[in-house]
Amino acid sequence: MSEDSPPGRPPPGLLRRMTERGRGEEHRAATPLELFFDLCFVVAVAQAGRQLVHSLAEGHPGHGIPGYLMMFFAIWWAWVNFTWFSSAYDTDDVLYRVVTLVQIAGVLILAAGIPRAFNDSNFSVVWFGYLVMRLALVSQWLRAAHASHGAERRTALRYATGVCGCQIGWLGVLLLPDHAKPWVFLLMAIVEMAVPALAELGRPTAWHPHHIAERYGLFTIIVLGETVAAATVAIQSAGDEQEALGTLLPIAGGGLLLIFAAYWIYFAVPVHRHLVSNRQAFLWGYGHYLVFGSAAAIGAGLEVAVEETTGKAHISAFAASACVTVPAALFMFSVWLIHSRHHKRGLAQQSVLPFAAVAVLACTFAGGTAVLLVGLVGAVTVALGVTLSAGRQEAGDGGANGRSGGNGRGSEPS
Incomplete structure (x- = not known):
């Protein structure tokens, strides 16, 4: 297919000279x-x-x-x-x-x-x-x-x-x-x-910076999708066998909120603008081992939480909660460390994700409500991020308008 081919590029054939495509290529997208x-x-x-x-x-x-x-x-x-x-x-x-x-x-x-x-x-x-x-x-x-x-x-x-x-x-x-x-x-x-x-x-x-950023973003979506699928199957199986929907609903609701928050947190910034050198790109790309691995582990943790709730796991409620809170906290911190902090401005914006990671770890001690609380922490984290970003954008718009008669451009949201 050639949807992503630049203008003038010949359609796919049996063999084409394998030369570099170039970092400045326009309209580059995943194939x-x-x-x-x-x-x-x-x-x-x-x-x-x-x-x-x-x-x-x-x-x-x-x-x-x-x-x-x-x-x-x-x-x-x-x-x-x-x-x-x-x-x-x-x-x-x-x-x-x-x-x-x-x-x-x-x-x-x-x-x-x-x-x-x-x-x-x-x-x-x-x-x-x-x-x-x-x-x-x-x-x-x-x-x-x-x-x-x-x-x-x-x-x-x-x-x-x-x-x-x-x-x-x-x-x-x-x-x-x-x-x-x-x-x-x-x-x-x-x-x-x-x-x-x-x-x-x-x-x-x-x-290509934009292409690399898109590819990593798409793989993040796929990993989060696998997490949703794994947790859904676990809850369905447990509900069919045990009729324990009353105890499973908080896990289902909290898990869904957590996954939604993970998606929002990751895609809140245009990270391709940070990938301007090999050093920055390598550190960012290698750091995604933690991002991808923790995102996938969240799904495994939700499955363990379901098994513990229904009496199938041979671990304590505290250990089952840690199976969710530890990878969730690691995801938030690693996304901040390698990904989103490059687009945050000021102590308030920079502090949201690190403090959220600590709050998520604290939820480990909440027992059976841990997953629900983690989901709520994720939702509050997203709300804070949106509020602070919107406030900064409005301040930027106001300052720009004051300087240029209303035709200035505000700060880019992050």
């Missing part, structure tokens, strides 16, 4: 293929969330949380690899589409291997899924290198070399003893994240 790619990641996110729910509900957070962090990193990093490459080099020709579909197949293999990796520390299927994705990604980088020259070519070759080296390094999670695998995973995660920084030292790739 249907990218949306399909994101949608397939929902399967992997759901698998990781399901394993986290089982571990937390059985009272094994020491196993469940590290396992979830590892599996979600694998999911998130595979998505990051594709997203930033496609922002710079999406040719939308037949070969590009076929290679992307191969990457999607690798994602589905990865998803199928998550339960085995989570429960038995058997990463063979996950590693093979990564191998499929990585071979496809390396072929794309080599194709970009073939079509370029000079510093651009060296950057593409460094990416291809780094990705290949990392895939070999991941053999450690297959060959080493179980007690060493988490440390190998941590080491390889650090090495993986170093590859883009090192590859782009000489010449950055031409990723």
Whole structure:
């Protein structure tokens, strides 16, 4: 498809020279293929969330949380690899589409291997899924290198070399003893994240700020959508079996308010204007590991809260509440830290999300009403943000009108 192609760009064909698209390209938007790619990641996110729910509900957070962090990193990093490459080099020709579909197949293999990796520390299927994705990604980088020259070519070759080296390094999670695998995973995660920084030292790739911001926003929506789906299924199942709607309604209402608030908080600022350099973009993009991971964990926490309320979980009400409040607080704080604080002005605006995160954590002690209270905190946080932003905009409009006879532009809302 070519809806996002700039004027004068030829329609998709069998093969097109893989040159950079450029950061200044107008009307750049996510393509249907990218949306399909994101949608397939929902399967992997759901698998990781399901394993986290089982571990937390059985009272094994020491196993469940590290396992979830590892599996979600694998999911998130595979998505990051594709997203930033496609922002710079999406040719939308037949070969590009076929290679992307191969990457999607690798994602589905990865998803199928998550339960085995989570429960038995058997990463063979996950590693093979990564191998499929990585071979496809390396072929794309080599194709970009073939079509370029000079510093651009060296950057593409460094990416291809780094990705290949990392895939070999991941053999450690297959060959080493179980007690060493988490440390190998941590080491390889650090090495993986170093590859883009090192590859782009000489010449950055031409990723598109607006396109990247949109892609991250769309994946946020998909993760929040998975959270809604997981919580809905849990409440439906519990209601069908136990007829406990009276105790489940506060969880349903609070959970829905929380998810609505999470959406509003994330999309309150035009963040693409902050992505003006590789350093800023990398810090922002890497920080989304916390944003995406906590957003998905909220859904798992809501499922655990439902199971505890209906007597299926082997944990206390306090622990079940923490399964919701901790990821919700982490989401609010991480969104403020890497995303929205760049567009906040003044102590009042800057304080809203950090204080909201603390208030959410305090709700852990509320027992059965914790989820409802968290949802209310989220709603109040959004209301405060809107009020403060509107006040700043009115002040800006008034000052501008006073200076320019009513024709000035006010401050941009945040």
